[in-house]
Amino acid sequence: MADNNVLVRVKNLKKFFPIKQGVIFNRQTIQVKAVNDVSFEIKQGETLSLVGESGCGKSTTGRAVLQLHKPTSGQVLYEDQDLTTLSEGELRALRPKIQMIFQDSIASLNPRHSVRKIIGEPLVIHNVGTAKTIHNRVVELMELVGLNPKWMKRFPHEFSGGQRQRINIARALALNPSFVVCDEPISALDVSIQAQVVNLLKDLQQQLGLTYLFIAHDLSMVQYLSDRVAVMYLGKVMELADKRTLFSDPLHPYTQSLMSAVPLPQPKLERKRKRIILQGEVPSPSNAPSGCVFHTRCPLAIDRCTTDVPEYRQIHLGHSVACHLVDDQQSSIIPTRLNSK
Amino acid sequence: MILQVKDLITRFYSVDGVVYALNGVNFALNAGETLAVVGESGSGKSVTMMSLLGLIPQPPGKIEGGQAFLFENDKPQDLLKLSERQVRRVRGGQIGFIFQDPISSLNPTMTIGKQIAESMIEHLSLSQSDARKRTVDLLKEVGIADADRRFDSYPHEFSGGMRQRVMIAIAVACQPRIVIADEPTTALDVTVQAQIIELIQRLQKQLGIAVIWITHDLAVVASMADRVLVMYGGTVVEDALVEDLFDNPQHPYTIGLLKAIPGATGLGEERLESIEGSPPDLLRELTSCPFAPRCQFVFDQCWAKLPPLISVTKHHRAACFYDVENEIPRKEVEHG
Amino acid sequence: MAVAQQPVSLGDDEYEEQGAWQRLAYIGRLLRRDRGGMIGSVLFVLIVLTAMFAPVIAPHDPLKQNLRAAKQPPAWTEEGTWEYPLGTDNLGRDMFSRIIYGTRVSLTVGFFGVLIACMLGLISGLVAGYRGGTIDNVLMSIINLFLAIPYLVIVVVIASILGRSLFIVILIFGITDSPLFARVTRGEVLRIRQSGYVESARSAGASNFRIQFDHILPNLIGPLITLATFEMSAMIFYEAGLGFLGLSVPPSVPSWGNMLAQGRKYLDIYPWIAIYPGIAIAITALSFNLLGDWLRDVLDPRLRRSR
Numbered sequence: 001m002a003d004n005n006v007l008v009r010v011k012n013l014k015k016f017f018p019i020k021q022g023v024i025f026n027r028q029t030i031q032v033k034a035v036n037d038v039s040f041e042i043k044q045g046e047t048l049s050l051v052g053e054s055g056c057g058k059s060t061t062g063r064a065v066l067q068l069h070k071p072t073s074g075q076v077l078y079e080d081q082d083l084t085t086l087s088e089g090e091l092r093a094l095r096p097k098i099q100m101i102f103q104d105s106i107a108s109l110n111p112r113h114s115v116r117k118i119i120g121e122p123l124v125i126h127n128v129g130t131a132k133t134i135h136n137r138v139v140e141l142m143e144l145v146g147l148n149p150k151w152m153k154r155f156p157h158e159f160s161g162g163q164r165q166r167i168n169i170a171r172a173l174a175l176n177p178s179f180v181v182c183d184e185p186i187s188a189l190d191v192s193i194q195a196q197v198v199n200l201l202k203d204l205q206q207q208l209g210l211t212y213l214f215i216a217h218d219l220s221m222v223q224y225l226s227d228r229v230a231v232m233y234l235g236k237v238m239e240l241a242d243k244r245t246l247f248s249d250p251l252h253p254y255t256q257s258l259m260s261a262v263p264l265p266q267p268k269l270e271r272k273r274k275r276i277i278l279q280g281e282v283p284s285p286s287n288a289p290s291g292c293v294f295h296t297r298c299p300l301a302i303d304r305c306t307t308d309v310p311e312y313r314q315i316h317l318g319h320s321v322a323c324h325l326v327d328d329q330q331s332s333i334i335p336t337r338l339n340s341k
Numbered sequence: 342m343i344l345q346v347k348d349l350i351t352r353f354y355s356v357d358g359v360v361y362a363l364n365g366v367n368f369a370l371n372a373g374e375t376l377a378v379v380g381e382s383g384s385g386k387s388v389t390m391m392s393l394l395g396l397i398p399q400p401p402g403k404i405e406g407g408q409a410f411l412f413e414n415d416k417p418q419d420l421l422k423l424s425e426r427q428v429r430r431v432r433g434g435q436i437g438f439i440f441q442d443p444i445s446s447l448n449p450t451m452t453i454g455k456q457i458a459e460s461m462i463e464h465l466s467l468s469q470s471d472a473r474k475r476t477v478d479l480l481k482e483v484g485i486a487d488a489d490r491r492f493d494s495y496p497h498e499f500s501g502g503m504r505q506r507v508m509i510a511i512a513v514a515c516q517p518r519i520v521i522a523d524e525p526t527t528a529l530d531v532t533v534q535a536q537i538i539e540l541i542q543r544l545q546k547q548l549g550i551a552v553i554w555i556t557h558d559l560a561v562v563a564s565m566a567d568r569v570l571v572m573y574g575g576t577v578v579e580d581a582l583v584e585d586l587f588d589n590p591q592h593p594y595t596i597g598l599l600k601a602i603p604g605a606t607g608l609g610e611e612r613l614e615s616i617e618g619s620p621p622d623l624l625r626e627l628t629s630c631p632f633a634p635r636c637q638f639v640f641d642q643c644w645a646k647l648p649p650l651i652s653v654t655k656h657h658r659a660a661c662f663y664d665v666e667n668e669i670p671r672k673e674v675e676h677g
Numbered sequence: 678m679a680v681a682q683q684p685v686s687l688g689d690d691e692y693e694e695q696g697a698w699q700r701l702a703y704i705g706r707l708l709r710r711d712r713g714g715m716i717g718s719v720l721f722v723l724i725v726l727t728a729m730f731a732p733v734i735a736p737h738d739p740l741k742q743n744l745r746a747a748k749q750p751p752a753w754t755e756e757g758t759w760e761y762p763l764g765t766d767n768l769g770r771d772m773f774s775r776i777i778y779g780t781r782v783s784l785t786v787g788f789f790g791v792l793i794a795c796m797l798g799l800i801s802g803l804v805a806g807y808r809g810g811t812i813d814n815v816l817m818s819i820i821n822l823f824l825a826i827p828y829l830v831i832v833v834v835i836a837s838i839l840g841r842s843l844f845i846v847i848l849i850f851g852i853t854d855s856p857l858f859a860r861v862t863r864g865e866v867l868r869i870r871q872s873g874y875v876e877s878a879r880s881a882g883a884s885n886f887r888i889q890f891d892h893i894l895p896n897l898i899g900p901l902i903t904l905a906t907f908e909m910s911a912m913i914f915y916e917a918g919l920g921f922l923g924l925s926v927p928p929s930v931p932s933w934g935n936m937l938a939q940g941r942k943y944l945d946i947y948p949w950i951a952i953y954p955g956i957a958i959a960i961t962a963l964s965f966n967l968l969g970d971w972l973r974d975v976l977d978p979r980l981r982r983s984r
Contacts, residue, residue, distance in 0.1 A: 053530035053531065053532060054530055066880060068876060068879060068880055091882075092882040092884070093882075095880065095881060095882030096882065099880065099881070100877070100880045102873055102876070102877055104873050106873075107872060107873030107874065108873030108874050108876065108877040109873075109874055109877075110874040110878075110892055110895075110896070111874075111896070112895045112896060121878070121881060121883070121891075122881040122882070125878075125881055125882050125883050125884075125887065126882060160619045160620065161382070162619065163619065168877075171877070171881070175881075190381035190382055190557065190620070191381060191557055191558070191559065191598060191601060191602055192381060192597065192598055192601050192615065192616040193381075193615075193619075194601070195601035195602070195613040195614065195615035195616070196615040196616075196617070198613060199612060199613060199615055202612070217530070217531070218531075219531075220560065220602075220603040221603050223603060224603055224612075224613055257532060258531060258532065260535075261531045261532045261534065261535040262531055262560070263535075263538075263558075263560040263561050263563060263564035264560055264563065264564075265559045265560040265562075265563045265587065265599070265602050266563055266587065267563040267564075267566075267583045267584050267587050268584065270563045270564040275535055275539075277532075277535050277536055277539060278532040278535075278536075279536075281500050281501070281502045281503075281530070281532075281533055282530065282532075297532075356703070356706050356707055356710060
């Protein structure tokens with residue numbers, strides 16, 4: 001292996017959902033390609049963000065990595081162990097190391113369980129310690145995420161959104177995981193609370209040496225958390241680069257328009273800024289376009305884009321793009337065409 | 342000025358006690374402007390607009406005080422005193438509205454063309470064929486291709502962004518003077534959000550409509566608003582022109598909020614500053630500044646009473662007793 | 678509604694463990710807002726107390742015949758006496774006492790019938806919904822078959838073969854009603870299985886057993902209690918119907934259905950013999966239905982805050 005620091009390596013991951021169409025007669029099964037040939041690596045202690053609009057397959061990717069959805073094909077190597085080949089029992093034994101924080105904080109907490117039970121449940125499941133040590137661990141975890149341990153007998157509906165997300169985080173950390181998938185953990189929260197949770201996730205990463213796969217639709221928050229960012233569109237990774245490169249020198253037309261579409265909280269700049277406004281909406285993944293999946297909305301699309309699937313390849317070290325227009329040598333030509341307005 | 346709201350108080354009588362949703366909301370809307378109303382959940386931004394439009398379910402809700410004048414030829418008309426029928430005429434007539442979730446506000450069993458034409462027939466007393474013609478024009482105007490054919494489509498046949506366009510068409514169908522948009526882009530993807538913002542701004546210029554845009558997203562506010570109201574705990578805490586608000590925020594809550602959002606500066610290497618604590622408990626009556634428990638500048642006066650909106654400059658008011666910039670208590674000159 | 682989403686931020690110290698009294702007070706407040714629920718629950722409590730203390734309340738032995746006092750009209754008519762407040766039947770038994778004792782039969786049938794139906798339905802519904810696949814298909818086919826056969830016909834057939842006894846009536850009701858519970862359980866399980874907290878439990882490595890018993894089962898209680906309340910009301914009705922057809926408990930037992938059957942012959946001359954048991958059935962069914970309606974709204978923790 002070239003890089004020994006890699007904790008998670010995803011290779012050609014695919015997740016297709018079969019959908020039955022037609023009423024009684026003419027029934028046929030079509031494949032919704034939610035995740036279609038996605039590869040990336042996550043190094044020990046870093047944060048890789050998956051960004052994209054709805055239907056791009058970012059959440060499905062996160063779940064397929066953790067085997068919450070069984071992948072259709074491909075490999076997920078965690079410390080060189082292929083998770084896709086493990087039995088249910090082996091996977092369960094590995095669960096403590098790989099955890100997930102969910103988006104909808106209220107839905108992911110059982111309304112009939114107290115906070116103590118929710119946070120302590122992973123410990124009970126994996127038979128860690130006695131009732132007393134579990135209690136102490138719950139106190140410790142609640143303090144770690146900034147919750148008053150006095151509240152442990154309360155129920156989820158008695159907390160605000162931000163506090164509930166802290167409960168979720170505490171639960172995910174109960175077993176000292178090393179890899180955590182965060183599925184849009186802040187997008188349902190209020191603005192002033194989002195910053196709290198982002199800071200908390202950052203602090204915890206430093207304190208505990210966590211590795212994150214951070215899933216988000218919001219580019220602006222991503223820059224505060226990520227080391228590297230992957231932009232997804234219709235089940236494919238369009239571009240992957242370290243944060244600085246991606247934000248300062250995005251190569252893929254989709255990345256560029258996505259960044260252009262995100263408004264900045266600076267009125268003077270916003271007035272002057274010319275936007276690339278993409279036409280139309282993300283096509284349904286059950287009926288993805290041929291060739292480059294983005295060609296239907298791409299302002300720069302050429303004939304070749306409608307027929308040939310662009311190869312996802314490395315342009316510079318650590319910067320990969322899937323676009324026909326990005327020239328290997330003169331990669332900066334394309335972005336100036338789009339940005340010059 | 343086409344709309345003026347004074348001391349609006351709305352409460353909900355729930356099993357858990359009284360929810361003090363609005364605690365005296367004051368603001369005015371000028372013709373043709375875009376007023377953004379920013380606030381977190383529970384700040385009262387939606388309840389304010391629902392109160393104006395008579396959309397508060399009663400019970401448990403109750404509007405307990407205040408006035409809301411809609412000016413027509415300088416003749417004020419108090420929206421809160423209108424009968425159910427009169428309110429319905431205003432709603433969809435003089436005031437159009439766009440909701441966050443178009444799928445639940447469109448009738449799934451009626452073609453979208455009929456839904457638009459319906460309100461034209463009712464409010465503008467048009468004939469069937471005139472209404473149809475106007476509707477098709479309007480659908481074209483909001484960017485729906487093949488409008489003539491799409492007239493007979495049902496809501497489920499449209500994508501999320503297209504449905505929101507239909508909602509916009511309904512909102513402007515009867516040539517309203519005011520359009521209230523309640524988080525119209527929150528449920529949409531960013532690239533679609535940009536399309537919808539552009540569309541609403543274009544229509545606003547063409548038709549000379551004043552827009553009240555309710556949102557939680559300060560970045561959206563920066564891109565399209567003329568003036569901003571910041572709401573917190575059922576009160577307006579700051580009222581300013583958009584540049585003033587971002588360059589020179591006066592209320593500690595606004596200051597904190599601007600520091601807590603990404604993208605205002607730099608590339609995010611630094612930490613975001615967060616506002617500690619949680620939003621206020623609306624089950625308690627407000628007797629002091631709602632932000633006091635989370636405020637770093639809090640002093641004894643803040644606990645004594647609810648701060649009124651105090652003028653900072655001509656077009657800038659903040660409901661705070663403390664002048665953060667000069668680090669002195671503010672002189673209280675209540676704005677009329 | 679907007680208020681439903683309000684986060685409740687309680688202070689650090691003021692929070693106390695909710696005691697039984699606070700909970701009762703809370704239920705009281707919920708009841709005060711809903712007149713139907715109030716009436717339903719008051720009647721329910723009264724009916725249960727009546728059944729429990731029947732020997733204390735009833736002025737006469739419900740089985741004791743007194744032919745000299747037969748067919749006495751109720752007390753408020755001209756010929757009536759307060760000795761027999763609701764009059765007597767054709768054999769001179771006190772109507773009031775018989776109706777009070779009849780409560781016992783009805784509630785026993787309703788309670789145990791629903792208990793059996795609920796148990797059978799819960800197990801099959803849980804297995805079908807959680808396991809899915811072939812087991813689900815087979816179980817649901819059986820259940821749909823059961824639901825397609827007219828309820829009363831099965832009951833009549835079985836009752837006429839096996840004879841008349843309280844135990845058999847309960848057993849028949851329990852079995853024939855279980856498909857309904859199974860269907861509701863299955864639907865709820867399918868919904869809960871998709872929920873965030875089940876996914877969260879799975880990602881924590883929880884076993885299937887744990888997910889079913891610790892996560893799904895507690896969340897089934899609400900909908901099942903609601904259904905059970907409605908079904909008890911239905912069973913009380915059916916028991917009366919069977920009694921009327923002479924297929925329920927032996928004629929000597931004072932059940933409302935039996936009383937109705939006896940009264941039928943005298944409906945034109947001595948109408949009270951049939952009317953009062955009829956009223957008792959109606960009130961009981963009404964109270965259970967009102968209670969069920971209220972429980973449906975209240976037992977859902979997601980709805981609770983918005984009320």
